[in-house]
Amino acid sequence: MRVHVADHPLVTHKLTVLRDENTPSPIFRQLVEELMTLLAYEGTRNVRVEPLEIRTPVAVTTGVRIADPKPLIVPILRAGLGMLEGMVKLVPTAEVGFLGMARNEETLEPTTYAERLPDDLSDRQCFVLDPMLATGGSLIAAINYLLDRGATDVTAVCILATPEGLEAVEKALHGREVTIVLGAVDERLNEHGFIVPGLGDAGDRLYGTV
Numbered sequence: 043m044r045v046h047v048a049d050h051p052l053v054t055h056k057l058t059v060l061r062d063e064n065t066p067s068p069i070f071r072q073l074v075e076e077l078m079t080l081l082a083y084e085g086t087r088n089v090r091v092e093p094l095e096i097r098t099p100v101a102v103t104t105g106v107r108i109a110d111p112k113p114l115i116v117p118i119l120r121a122g123l124g125m126l127e128g129m130v131k132l133v134p135t136a137e138v139g140f141l142g143m144a145r146n147e148e149t150l151e152p153t154t155y156a157e158r159l160p161d162d163l164s165d166r167q168c169f170v171l172d173p174m175l176a177t178g179g180s181l182i183a184a185i186n187y188l189l190d191r192g193a194t195d196v197t198a199v200c201i202l203a204t205p206e207g208l209e210a211v212e213k214a215l216h217g218r219e220v221t222i223v224l225g226a227v228d229e230r231l232n233e234h235g236f237i238v239p240g241l242g243d244a245g246d247r248l249y250g251t252v
């Protein structure tokens with residue numbers, strides 16, 4: 043498992059405002075989108091491209107374009123939906139699939155309540171979006187879903203993670219290679235399965251629910 047933690051003052055600045063309990067939903071949503079765009083820059087470092095010859099007003103030159111089949115972006119509903127716009131801004135030709143997952147707040151076990159993905163993912167670069175990696179249960183379920191469909195190239199982008207969650211994901215992968223791009227690794231998981239210091243419940247803060 044490759045883990046990349048963004049080390050950039052703009053990310054830390056935006057994260058600080060995001061964590062603040064006084065930040066209202068509209069600003070929270072905007073910041074999640076902006077943070078995603080910053081993390082997408084790192085997350086798409088290995089996006090597949092193919093050569094493309096073009097003519098500038100001065101000369102013919104060879105550049106690149108994003109290769110077919112296009113990358114597949116998979117936001118995990120609900121909270122991952124807040125990251126989608128930030129990602130498609132950078133990769134507008136990507137296809138979008140969906141996984142709906144909810145964690146039981148007592149057992150902390152995730153259940154999958156919705157799925158809309160291509161059947162065969164064997165040749166797709168997949169980008170999973172979820173702001174929170176807490177126990178790791180939801181991300182493990184999402185990654186397993188994609189691997190079971192044949193995916194071999196999976197990158198997860200999360201805003202916050204815990205050391206415990208990262209360890210759980212690595213253990214569950216049994217050596218299969220996945221990349222995880224993060225805004226920050228927080229201190230720990232608390233007894234209620236929340237990230238400390240974290241930002242609270244990302245879905246509730248994005249969508250104004252309590």
Ligand SMILES: O=P(O)(O)OC[C@H]1O[C@H](OP(=O)(O)OP(=O)(O)O)[C@H](O)[C@@H]1O
Nearest residue numbers: 120121144145175176177178179180245
């Ligand atoms: O690492 P875990 O312990 O599995 O926790 C992380 C999950 O919890 C949150 O979703 P939640 O279940 O609250 O659903 P929501 O996005 O609809 O609020 C979050 O967006 C992750 O999917």
Ligand SMILES: O=c1cc[nH]c(=O)[nH]1
Nearest residue numbers: 176236237242243244
């Ligand atoms: O801290 C946490 C943990 C799981 N899900 C969240 O939204 N926040």
Ligand SMILES: [Mg+2]
Nearest residue numbers: 243244245246
């Ligand atoms: Mg939630």
